[in-house]
Amino acid sequence: MTVPSIVIDSVSKRFTLRHARSIKEMTVRAVRRQSLSETFNALDDVSLTVHPGETVALMGLNGSGKSTLLKLISGVMRPDDGRVLVRGRVAGLIDVGAGLHPELTGRENVFLNAAILGMGEREVEAKFDEIVEFSGVGRFLDSQVKFYSSGMFMRLAFSIAAHTEPDIFLIDEVLAVGDPPFREKCLARICELRGEGRTMVIVAHDIQMLTRLCDRGVMMRAGRKVFDGSAAEAGALWREDRQARRMTPAGRNGAAQ
Template sequence: MEAVTVEGVTKTFRIYKERASTLKERLIRKDRNRFDSFLALDNVSLTIKKGSTVGLMGRNGSGKSTLLKLLTGILYPDQGTIRMKGKVSSLLELGAGFHPDFTGRENIYMNASILGLSKREINRKLNDIILFSELGKYIENPVKNYSSGMYMRLAFSIAIMVEPDILLIDEVLAVGDAAFQQKCMDQLIKLKRNGTTIVFVSHDLGAMEKLCDRVVWISKGKIVEDGSPRKTIDKYLSFLAEEENKRLISEQDTDNSSKEHERDAVEEESVISRDPSTDVDENRWGNKNVEIYEVELLDKQFKSKLSYLSNEPLNIILKYRVNVAVQKPIFGIGIFTIDHINCYGTNTHIDQYYIEELKENETGNIEIQIPSLHLGTGTYLLSVAVHDENGHQFDYHDKKYSFKVSSLSNETGIIKLNPKWLQRSGEF
């Protein structure tokens, strides 16, 4: 049996560039009341079975909250139909339906009445609502004096205690301490076991995977993926990693362009007016007998990449030029966390890749291939260097480059060890 049916729903919003504030302005400037149309949902169809829990996920502005507001009846679709079977309770915004001058107790009666409970039913559930909200003596205070966490506790307590057939939740569980968040999650699981249909919008993918039977990924007003939580979340995280990679590369290109403009401006200045002592890079040193003039981070197809998934390959290219001939140079790399904890370091000598000589005016590339990036989620810094056998630096770039790593799993820490778990009976 279907509890929620969404068929061909489209919703468009008008974003006005200039909005008239008075009737006179509307009459005089009617041709200037211009707007852009924003397509929040584009021909979306979705069915949710009774008693199932469905998560809606996507980036900000993708249409998740708009769909939830359509399900509650706060908004109406421009096209398409929505059918809801059963009593609906929603928790979309903190304190929605609360009167700021009423006490918590008075707002329970008012809000629960809006959700369809009679006074007798509210009286029967009142103590349970107050107990779950953990507000205690504050229940007699006006809610305008409540913190956002207190608002959320009261609103959530009312929403779940009305025992709805369909419960709609939009990202409000992010408010409150860890203990209350876990309490809310336990209550949602209890409602789920009792047959309540739950539609859940959140950016907490861990909660999404734990709670939901099915996850729907919405992007730019369309359903991109609809399936099992783990599979859908993995695809979503891969998409986010690729989007982050595009953003980082764009930022890098913009930064490089800005630096080129600055360099051109400096070169146009008079040589006499320049102070060479100011041309110092605190994160780079060495005598420049061998100079690393460019560093590239690439994927397995050797395309520029700055955002990786754990266990993806990482290729690092060091482009060098030789200003003075050197014997037995050593190239090296180091990877650090954003707070400068050393994760890994190696060089050509450690890995027994020996270079006998670099001749003057020679140019070339050193390629470091890392088949699998066993790092946890986070931002990492990269150092690169070239020096002689005694450690005298030709060119050292100290944590001048960065890249990001995302993980499809929930391990914590810096590295991924990929353990195997076994169970054996008896003593080992």
């Protein structure tokens, strides 16, 4: 039996939704006897085990809890109940430009972000040229990243993360930002990491891409895990949920899918 890379044990995460942002709003709601806030369960008693070398797709419509779960795995947030155990070096992209400092140049950010992801200075120096070439931002390397476009942000951040040789690689929707050529380049790099036996957890709404990249799919619905099996079956459930939402009044009026 191999030691799991990720263990999510009965995890729950709650957020407080505030309905009043000003004294006036608070007063009006108080007079009308309306609540000022409510608790939202982003995750509700979720358990999941991921073994080394697995490529897992987290699927679900907006608000299902998949991105929150990914943030718990990455250590950005802590669960309110349960525990999250992770074994090995973790790298990933859970937000466009995550880990990049806007006031620093691209060059300085390569060393900063790589250090955050656990790389030593010598390791960064050895891979520096490869990181820059992959990102395609060499021309702007000595400019502050606050002047980068969102696509340039993503390209540099992805390139750094993808060259840290992580044991666990986490990706959340960031590929949707890139242009088609770089997107294909990223997918090729993800396939390389998969071939090297890296553990990966990927969140995206591109179900066709997920079923192509991942063998296993975990379907989330309203903060709970409702399916854990083949990526193809999870994708079919996602399409059913999307169709059901489109049939509701909110969905017909253009609610996010």
